[in-house]
Amino acid sequence: MAAAFHILNGPNLNRLGTREPEIYGHTSLADIETMCREAAGDRAIVFRQSNAEHEIIGFIHDAIDDKAAGIVINPAAYTFTSIAILDALKMAPCPIIELHISNIHRREAIYHHSLVSKIATAVIAGLGPEGYAVAIGAMDRIVGRPA
Numbered sequence: 001m002a003a004a005f006h007i008l009n010g011p012n013l014n015r016l017g018t019r020e021p022e023i024y025g026h027t028s029l030a031d032i033e034t035m036c037r038e039a040a041g042d043r044a045i046v047f048r049q050s051n052a053e054h055e056i057i058g059f060i061h062d063a064i065d066d067k068a069a070g071i072v073i074n075p076a077a078y079t080f081t082s083i084a085i086l087d088a089l090k091m092a093p094c095p096i097i098e099l100h101i102s103n104i105h106r107r108e109a110i111y112h113h114s115l116v117s118k119i120a121t122a123v124i125a126g127l128g129p130e131g132y133a134v135a136i137g138a139m140d141r142i143v144g145r146p147a
């Protein structure tokens, strides 16, 4: 069986679909998980969310220990602040897609400078919740690429 994709989600994303639909849509994180499982087909998906920085670091360590084929991460606000999450991601040997539901570059300046982008294989932003399915399709192609 193919190695899993780990889909990791940061703070407040457990509340998705409850406010600011003009930015984030009406889709809940549970809906997004279903969408990811459909997009992944036979490939195993580990789908996790935490509001705590240390738990997200633990999720990244788990992905490394699990020999994940790829990590898709929406670090939410930690995108812009967390050197600890950046350091954990640097240890991952697999491709990493940084994902944002909104287009962070169209928003206030505090959302413009991602620390994670420095080490991400690719960045997806502004496709709404469907960005997760796009990320899984892209990750499939990335891991299928010859070295």
Ligand code: CA2
Pocket: 011, 012, 013, 014, 015, 016, 017, 018, 019, 020, 024, 074, 075, 076, 077, 079, 099, 100, 101, 102, 103, 104, 111
């Ligand atoms: O667009 C994204 O996916 C973000 O990573 C979401 C973060 C924000 O800090 C980033 O700049 C961009 C914020 C998540 C807020 O979660 C919500 C929960 C409920 C309703 C609306 C948003």
